[in-house]
Amino acid sequence: MTSLISVNHLNKSYGKKEVLHDINFDVSNQQIIALIGENGAGKSTLINILLNLISASSGTVNLLDSSKDLHEHIGVMMQQNISITRITVKEILKLTQSYYQHPYPYEDLIKLAGLKDLENSEMPKLSGGQKRRLSFALAVAGNPDLLFLDEPTAGMDSQSRTKFWQTIIDMKRQHKTIFVTSHYLAELESVADRIMILQNKSINFDGTLADLRNLEGEKLIEFDSELTPEIFQSLSEIIAFKHMGKHYQLTTKTAESLIKELTPYLTAIKNLQVKQNSLDSLFINFNKEGAQHE
Ligand SMILES: Nc1ncnc2c1ncn2[C@@H]1O[C@H](COP(=O)(O)OP(=O)(O)OP(=O)(O)O)[C@@H](O)[C@H]1O
Secondary structure (H helix, E strand, C coil): CCEEEEEEEEEEEECCEEEEEEEEEEEECCCEEEEECCCCCCHHHHHHHHCCCCCCCEEEEEECCCCCCHHHHEEEECCCCCCCCCCEHHHHHHHHHCCCCCCCCHHHHHHHCCCHHHCCCEHHHCCHHHHHHHHHHHHHCCCCCEEEEECCCCCCCHHHHHHHHHHHHHHHHCCCEEEEECCCHHHHHHHCCEEEEEECCEEEEEECHHHHHHHHCCEEEEEEECCCHHHHHCCCCEEEEEEECCEEEEEECCHHHHHHHHHHHHHHEEEEEEEECCHHHHHHHHHHHHHHHC
16 A cells, blocks of 8 residues: 655654654555544644645655645645634635646535535635535535545534544545544544544554553443442452443453452343443543553
């Protein structure tokens, strides 16, 4: 497979503050890559360096085949929406398309971004979620091979989010590669082929969700019970504990041992289920462990 992004020994400091340290990775085509990390971990900094919007302190970044015109092949949706007065959705999209040799067909583009009913609305009059959808359409307008999306669904309602991720899966089927950052891990969980965790200035995990589950070896045990939370909270095999009323959610690395510990209470437990842990909890626990090693 061709390497679309290749990053080697990349470092970035703002003044004396080091933000990225020895970052190395390659991205090949037709993948959805999720870059995740806590606020301030350096995700936007990394994307800005990849896009050559800011410079690295040291190291190298190669994007696409060097013979290609990057402008024609890369689409970008940054965290901030742009807004221009007295220009409609249709006008800005048509204008943007005119800068590209092989733009995404206009009718497909507005359908894709769910903007058909807003074609004649002026940019500043769009709601936050609608502006986000327009930013996405602008990123796709040139029909790029490689898309960078920084917090794409921030401000979108739940229906728009679901539709948005379905569109991203469709784009992957059209042989596009998508590099995305988001704090909505439940959404990324169902679409990402590859997860990269940026923590303590470095990429400390790079693999699939299954790899992360194997690494962390965590399982969720869920059940309903009338018993008091103190009973379950004191079990020795749990690493995280949540309850909402009678519904309990325990995270453990040793499901069998925890079920043994629960045995005395089984008559007061209903709907017991052992589940795979979510990306959200895996990420929280990964970060807790990372903080302990700092
Ligand atoms: N222009 C700048 N000058 C100085 N420090 C900066 C600058 N831009 C970012 N930083 C710092 O670099 C660190 C990484 O910021 P960055 O915006 O890359 O994080 P992020 O992971 O994208 O965060 P978030 O999830 O909140 O968007 C933060 O500590 C931030 O304060």
